[in-house]
Amino acid sequence: MMESGKFGKYGGVFVPELIIPALEELEEAFLKYKDDEKFNTELQYYLKEFAGRPTSLYYAKNLSEKLGCKIYLKREDMLHTGAHKINNTIGQGLLAKYMGKTRLIAETGAGQHGIATAVVGANFKIPTVDVYMGSEDVERQKLNVFRMEISGAKVIPVHSGSKTLKDAINEAFRDWITNIQTTHYLIGTTMGPHPYPSMVKHFQSVIGREAREQILEKEGALPDAAIACVGGGSNAMGLFSGFVDDNEVDLIGVEGGGEGIETNKTGATLCKGTEGILHGSLSYVLQNQDGQIREASSVSAGLDYPGVGPEHAYLHTSGRANYVAVTNEEALRGFELLSRYEGIIPALESSHAVAYAEKYAKMPENKGKTIIVNLSGRGDKDMFIVAKEMGREL
Numbered sequence: 001m002m003e004s005g006k007f008g009k010y011g012g013v014f015v016p017e018l019i020i021p022a023l024e025e026l027e028e029a030f031l032k033y034k035d036d037e038k039f040n041t042e043l044q045y046y047l048k049e050f051a052g053r054p055t056s057l058y059y060a061k062n063l064s065e066k067l068g069c070k071i072y073l074k075r076e077d078m079l080h081t082g083a084h085k086i087n088n089t090i091g092q093g094l095l096a097k098y099m100g101k102t103r104l105i106a107e108t109g110a111g112q113h114g115i116a117t118a119v120v121g122a123n124f125k126i127p128t129v130d131v132y133m134g135s136e137d138v139e140r141q142k143l144n145v146f147r148m149e150i151s152g153a154k155v156i157p158v159h160s161g162s163k164t165l166k167d168a169i170n171e172a173f174r175d176w177i178t179n180i181q182t183t184h185y186l187i188g189t190t191m192g193p194h195p196y197p198s199m200v201k202h203f204q205s206v207i208g209r210e211a212r213e214q215i216l217e218k219e220g221a222l223p224d225a226a227i228a229c230v231g232g233g234s235n236a237m238g239l240f241s242g243f244v245d246d247n248e249v250d251l252i253g254v255e256g257g258g259e260g261i262e263t264n265k266t267g268a269t270l271c272k273g274t275e276g277i278l279h280g281s282l283s284y285v286l287q288n289q290d291g292q293i294r295e296a297s298s299v300s301a302g303l304d305y306p307g308v309g310p311e312h313a314y315l316h317t318s319g320r321a322n323y324v325a326v327t328n329e330e331a332l333r334g335f336e337l338l339s340r341y342e343g344i345i346p347a348l349e350s351s352h353a354v355a356y357a358e359k360y361a362k363m364p365e366n367k368g369k370t371i372i373v374n375l376s377g378r379g380d381k382d383m384f385i386v387a388k389e390m391g392r393e394l
Helices: 017-033 037-051 061-067 085-098 112-123 135-140 142-150 165-178 196-204 206-219 234-240 310-318 328-342 348-362 380-389
Strands: 057-059 070-075 103-108 128-134 154-158 183-185 225-230 250-258 274-278 281-285 321-327 370-375
Touching: 017 085, 017 165, 017 196, 037 085, 057 206, 061 070, 061 328, 061 348, 070 206, 085 103, 085 112, 085 183, 085 196, 085 234, 103 112, 103 165, 112 128, 112 142, 128 135, 128 165, 135 142, 135 154, 142 154, 142 380, 154 165, 165 183, 196 206, 196 234, 196 310, 206 234, 206 370, 225 234, 225 348, 234 250, 234 310, 234 370, 250 310, 250 328, 250 348, 281 310, 310 321, 321 328, 321 348, 328 348, 328 380, 348 370, 348 380
Parallel strands: 070 370, 103 128, 103 183, 128 154, 225 250, 225 370, 250 321
Antiparallel strands: 057 070, 274 281
């Protein structure tokens, strides 16, 4: 019998009955292996030797001097495949291997989760990896599509709906219902039905554990704030998990504001959305008065999701974390700011967190504070998009 998987009233299991046996099988395996010595020895080996953990907590000296705060960057962008996604795909891929699954499917928006799934499938000798990706995202993330394909995955464009992440998830769920016996659906973020939000957080919590140890070693104290971008919410939940019990640490999630939360071209689910059910759990969603899901919009393919992980909804309503929106224009400034001052080119998703760190640091009451920014990914994949936005042609 499945546990409720609730965070306050958020979360749960709102799926067709056909999927329940697969979720029960997954929950049983996760609970069995998450504390298993052999499983964790293997997990730690791959996180270290394959992915490149631990990642550094880098003091951004030039940016700190400019902004008048101590800015530390948690360098998830330095991991193999270029983002935090590999932490979770190694964990779930290993779990699928222990469960005897012979096929992985995944959804992807910006492509980083798709790549991380593809390389894990190749390394773990799982013969079939299919990645669903909205056709609009396929077009704007061509480099990542090729990286998935060269690693042995089949990228399946989704032409329905908004042709982005929401629709890719819909198609992946349809596939899973049909192929439950052989297939593991490797969800890339803290959304979806239980046990996914808890499981993905478990595998991403390595970010928060490391960051906490590192900042105590470097500063001898906890940070004043921990800032991370939020789409579905896995990189933020990973960072927040290290500090959620420390009430003196401000937890700040930065959503994709798109063209502004006063418009309908936004991905800021917690800032603008309302309670609703999407992809198997109760959380916050972008919807109209009739409960129809609105299309999300962001310059970042990884932040244009009209829902958010249920634990973020709980942290939002409980007041433990603060969620803000950064517009496309502001995110592009964050992209350029970090590139110019530190020689570090961030992913557009991470650029949202950088942009808000600048805003936070400039508030008079925050002068001199210590801030950790989760640099969730690197910007190679976004160079063509940024060049176009800046009026440059590559």
